[in-house]
Amino acid sequence: MLVNGIDLDLEVGVSMGAAAALLVRRRIPLLVFLFTLPGLYIGYIWFAPMIALYTLAARRPGRARLVVCALLLIAAHFLPYPISDFELTAYRENTLVLIDASVTSAAPIALGLLVRTRRELASRVEDLTRSLRREDRLLADRVKTTERARLAREMHDVVAHQVSLISLQAGAVQVSTDDAEARAGARTIRELSVRTLEELRHMVGVLRADGGEAESRDLAPQPDLEELPRLIEMSALDVTYERGVVAGAGGANGAKTVERAAFRTVQEALTNIRKHAPGARVRVRVDPVDTVRAADGAHGPDGADGADGAEAAGEGRTAHGLRVEIRNGPPDAAAPVPGLPGGGHGLVGLRERAQSLGGTLEARRTSDGGFVVRAEFPYAAG
Numbered sequence: 044m045l046v047n048g049i050d051l052d053l054e055v056g057v058s059m060g061a062a063a064a065l066l067v068r069r070r071i072p073l074l075v076f077l078f079t080l081p082g083l084y085i086g087y088i089w090f091a092p093m094i095a096l097y098t099l100a101a102r103r104p105g106r107a108r109l110v111v112c113a114l115l116l117i118a119a120h121f122l123p124y125p126i127s128d129f130e131l132t133a134y135r136e137n138t139l140v141l142i143d144a145s146v147t148s149a150a151p152i153a154l155g156l157l158v159r160t161r162r163e164l165a166s167r168v169e170d171l172t173r174s175l176r177r178e179d180r181l182l183a184d185r186v187k188t189t190e191r192a193r194l195a196r197e198m199h200d201v202v203a204h205q206v207s208l209i210s211l212q213a214g215a216v217q218v219s220t221d222d223a224e225a226r227a228g229a230r231t232i233r234e235l236s237v238r239t240l241e242e243l244r245h246m247v248g249v250l251r252a253d254g255g256e257a258e259s260r261d262l263a264p265q266p267d268l269e270e271l272p273r274l275i276e277m278s279a280l281d282v283t284y285e286r287g288v289v290a291g292a293g294g295a296n297g298a299k300t301v302e303r304a305a306f307r308t309v310q311e312a313l314t315n316i317r318k319h320a321p322g323a324r325v326r327v328r329v330d331p332v333d334t335v336r337a338a339d340g341a342h343g344p345d346g347a348d349g350a351d352g353a354e355a356a357g358e359g360r361t362a363h364g365l366r367v368e369i370r371n372g373p374p375d376a377a378a379p380v381p382g383l384p385g386g387g388h389g390l391v392g393l394r395e396r397a398q399s400l401g402g403t404l405e406a407r408r409t410s411d412g413g414f415v416v417r418a419e420f421p422y423a424a425g
Contacts, residue, residue: 057081061081061088068095076098096152116147120140209232217229266307280317283324286328287328301400308369320414321375323371327367328367366419367417369417370416390416400420402418404416
C-alpha cells in the first residue's frame with residue numbers, strides 16, 4: 044500500500060492474500076508457496092514467497108521439489124505482468140533481473156537447508172549425549188557388579204568359615220556334655236549359626252545379583268512376623284511380646300516387605316539392647332495402624348500406651364500399615380556388659396529402610412533411663 048496507495052486493486056489484493064497465507068505455512072508449506080507466487084508475479088510482495096520457500100526447505104526438503112519451486116519463483120520474479128510487456132531484446136536488463144531472481148530463490152533455500160541441518164545436528168548431538176550417558180551408567184553398573192562380587196567373596200571367605208566353626212564347636216558340645224542346660228545352650232548356638240549362614244547365603248546372593256534380580260530369585264526364605272516369637276525366644280532377654288496383628292493379616296500389596304522391615308527393626312533393637320542395656324526388661328509390640336504418622340491416635344485417650352487403644356484403632360477397619368515399638372527399661376547394674384563391637388550404623392540403616400517404604404522411625408531415650416524405638420510402615424497402595 045505504501046508503493047501503490049490504498050486503492051484495493053488486483054495487485055494489492057493478491058499481495059494481501061499472499062501475506063495472509065503465511066499464517067499456515069508450517070502446516071502446508073508447499074501449497075502456501077504456490078499461493079504466494081501470484082503476489083510476486085502480479086503484485087508487489089517479495090517476502091511472502093521467499094518466506095514460504097524458506098519454510099518449505101526447512102520442513103519438507105526434497106531435491107526435485109525445491110528445484111521446481113526455485114524455478115517457479117525465478118519465473119514469477121523474472122517475467123513481467125502482463126507477459127506482453129516482456130522485451131526479449133533487452134539483454135542487459137533481462138540478465139540483471141534473472142540474476143536478481145536467482146538470488147531471490149537461492150537465498151531462502153540455502154537458509155532453510157542450513158537451519159534444518161543445524162536442527163538435525165543438534166538432535167544427533169543430543170542422541171549422542173544420551174548414548175554416552177547410557178554407556179557411563181552401564182560402565183558404572185559393571186564396576187558395581189564387580190565390586191559386589193568381590194565383597195561377596197570376601198564375606199563368604201571371612202564370615203562363613205568362622206560361623207561354620209562356631210556351629211561345629213556347638214554341635215560337639217551338645218553331643219559331649221551331660222548338662223541339660225549346656226546342651227540347650229549349645230543347641231541354641233548351633234541354630235543361630237545355621238540361621239546366620241542362611242542369612243549370609245542370601246546376602247552373598249544379593250551382592251552377586253545384577254540389578255534388581257535379587258528380589259525375585261528367592262535366594263533364602265525371608266523372615267516375617269511369624270519368626271518374631273522364635274527371634275525373641277533366642278534373644279536371651281527378658282522380653283514381653285504383645286502381638287496386636289497376625290502375620291500376613293494386612294492383605295495389602297507389599298505386606299511381606301513391611302513385615303520383613305518390622306522383623307529387622309525388632310532384630311536390630313534387641314541387638315542394641317544386648318549391647319547397651321544388659322539385663323533390662325523389654326517390651327515388643329506390633330500393631331496395625333490406619334494412618335501412618337498418626338501413631339498417637341491409636342494409643343487410646345490421654346496418650347495411653349495400652350493394648351485397648353491399639354485394638355480399637357484396628358477394630359472393624361482394614362489396616363493401612365504396621366507400627367512396631369520396642370521399649371526397654373534401664374540396664375541392670377549387676378548384669379555383665381558383653382562388650383560387643385558396634386559400627387553405629389544400625390539405627391541409621393533402620394531409618395533409611397523405613398523411609399524407603401514411605402514410613403517413619405523414631406528412636407529416643409525415655410525418662411526412666413531406658414530407650415524406645417518406634418517405627419511405622421505403610422502398606423503399598425493397591
